[in-house]
Amino acid sequence: MNTKKIVVVGGGPSGIMAAIRAAQLNQDVTLIEKNSLLGTKLLLSGKGRCNLTNTSGPELFLARFSKNGQFLRDAFKIFFNLDLLKFFQERGLKLKSERQKRVFPVTDKSSSILSVLKKELIKNKVKIIYKTTLKDIFVQNRKIKGILSGHGTTILCERLILATGGVTYAFTGSSGEGLEISKRLGHKITGLKPGLVPFETRQKYPKNLKNLMLKNIQLKFSDGQRQIVSDIGELLFTDFGISGALVLSLSGRIVDWLDEDKQVCVEIDLKPALSKEQINGRLLREFNQDSRAKIKKVLKSMLPIAMISTFLEIAKIDSNKSVSQITQLERRNLVSLFKALRLDILRSRPIDQAMITRGGVSLKDVNPRTMESRLIKGLYFSGEMLDLDADTGGFNLQAAFSTGYLAGESASLN
Ligand SMILES: Cc1cc2nc3c(=O)[nH]c(=O)nc-3n(C[C@H](O)[C@H](O)[C@H](O)COP(=O)(O)OP(=O)(O)OC[C@H]3O[C@@H](n4cnc5c(N)ncnc54)[C@H](O)[C@@H]3O)c2cc1C
Known part of the structure; x- marks a missing residue:
């Protein structure tokens, strides 16, 4: 397999998992994050304890999505809740299950989750560029060519994974630019509404x-x-x-x-x-x-x-x-x-105070088997920026991790 240059934009749980998976598959991966830290929203999750997933079976799990849950079937076949538990446990993190099958780290600290993810990025030699905002995407003949950063720098790539999140808690970095840019490229963005509010x-x-x-x-x-x-x-x-x-x-x-x-x-x-x-x-x-x-x-x-x-x-x-x-x-x-x-x-309350964004990149424009855009070759989406949202209980983070994993894998293998 040729080593491809893959850029992942967004250092939340979804982008981090996408970068890890692509790097595990020996790709040349660069992760771009606008903040000076990774996973700002992840650190807030579960009131600082991070309810990272839920051990319900696939049918009950999918039923907890407000709509569109079926879109996740392929991603869950590749990387679901037990795979996520194994991922963290194999890396030495102890997890516990609480009421309603919610899973948390035994430390009760979301920083424990982030710390495992950061170590894995380093181990797999993912290049991380902080304090850099995606401003535009270069496309030629409906194929990804690269990105323009807020500093005016062009970064060329063969595959681009967008994982810039939704629009809630904008101070964490998820302020919707990724959605704007996707729209400019022709993707439909379904109405953004507050979820879990x-x-x-x-x-x-x-x-x-x-x-x-x-x-x-x-x-x-x-x-x-x-x-x-x-x-x-x-x-x-x-x-x-x-x-x-x-x-x-x-x-x-x-x-x-x-x-x-x-x-x-x-x-x-x-x-x-x-x-x-x-x-x-x-x-x-x-x-x-x-x-x-x-x-x-x-x-x-x-x-x-x-x-x-x-x-x-x-x-x-x-x-x-x-x-x-x-x-x-x-x-x-x-x-x-x-x-x-x-x-x-x-x-x-205003959308910024919602826990999750309802609406996002229309799933009609995304292939559920690969997370690739149906409009632009080499462009992948993952995480909360997709038109997917679920109840509280660890469902949203699992969706972010699963779609990230699948995007990382398909960007590497296709
Ligand atoms: C208070 C709160 C508590 C929550 N608790 C839970 C919970 O316990 N369990 C659960 O399942 N879900 C929870 N959620 C939801 C969950 O945190 C999100 O669904 C999840 O973080 C989405 O992951 P993501 O990687 O798609 O996006 P995000 O975590 O939003 O990450 C997106 C990243 O992209 C970066 N970015 C954005 N735009 C750009 C740009 N233009 N250039 C470069 N970088 C950019 C951002 O800075 C950010 O780091 C909670 C949400 C909130 C607000």
């Missing part, structure tokens, strides 16, 4: 509950009449509204709905396992135990303490009232609030 609410009470996490609650998003989506999980109150694992997971559907200028509200069912009758019975029992007890004390057995005064404010009940003073109507009101604490959704 929190929401701002009309009501201000979430601010009083800031940092309070509710577990095992049910969220029912609707337009006031028709249900959009509903599920059970965790909710986090923030100073602007709501976030947390469940909100992020369901956010894609809600963003699409809001985009169509439709109204959206969410009802929080604080006791999904109990019917209204059961909650009413429980309140009555508590009230009967001590009729002089204050309502704020009695609710301690049913709500997080931090939530009680806000809950009573919403119910318009004086928290110092004794339970004997609570009217039937007030009790009914409390029961209703337990089952449906309502918030009107104003908007999602």
Whole structure:
């Protein structure tokens, strides 16, 4: 096999894996990164712990992508979750599986993941050029010729792998230039939207509950009449509204709905396992135990303490009232609030605050067997810049690693 000159642009997980794979196959590989460090977003991932993959089987795994997951079948055949685990374990990194099959390094530090990747780049003699931004791509007769860097330098190459990421958390370097340039070359870029994103609410009470996490609650998003989506999980109150694992997971559907200028509200069912009758019975029992007890004390057995005064404010009940003073109507009101604490959704947080970009290089323009552009020979795409996005749980990083590996391999072998 002839040694080819391969340039990889983007030193995130996808570009690093592409560079490693091409270098393992004895190619002459140069990795170009605009920052002075590799993997800035990777370091932030999983709240600094890096949920690098998920050990679900292929079908469940693909089902966690918002759409287009099927595109990944070929990449996953070549390099999937167990291959990724092996890659790190063979290089001495211990990994652990947590709830919902999420995999993390035992150190709980994403820097451990980056450190293995950096060592592997060095071992395989990948040339790394830092502080260099891709500005343009040279193409002749629909074939890759090279790139122009921000310093005005031309770097010639036979294969180019673009792995410049999406447009969220732009301060990490993923600010969308790769997408712009791909568009100039004729690739369709599907609408960029925030994925895995929190929401701002009309009501201000979430601010009083800031940092309070509710577990095992049910969220029912609707337009006031028709249900959009509903599920059970965790909710986090923030100073602007709501976030947390469940909100992020369901956010894609809600963003699409809001985009169509439709109204959206969410009802929080604080006791999904109990019917209204059961909650009413429980309140009555508590009230009967001590009729002089204050309502704020009695609710301690049913709500997080931090939530009680806000809950009573919403119910318009004086928290110092004794339970004997609570009217039937007030009790009914409390029961209703337990089952449906309502918030009107104003908007999602801006795309820069989303964990993932929805949309990107249209998959119609990319061959899933090789990651090569269908428009320009020798140009490959990998990672978040592709129109692929998934739920939280390690799915997005696996997609970045798998598509990077496949792009590196096909750029070397084809
Ligand atoms: C806060 C946060 C937490 C996350 N946690 C997880 C998690 O735990 N598990 C999970 O699976 N996913 C997680 N994700 C998503 C995951 O981090 C991304 O999907 C992944 O980093 C994408 O990898 P990538 O290599 O495609 O792009 P990126 O990681 O964005 O890397 C792109 C690189 O390209 C460089 N670049 C961009 N433009 C240019 C240019 N013009 N010239 C040169 N270089 C350029 C950038 O500087 C950057 O280094 C998280 C995301 C965020 C924001």
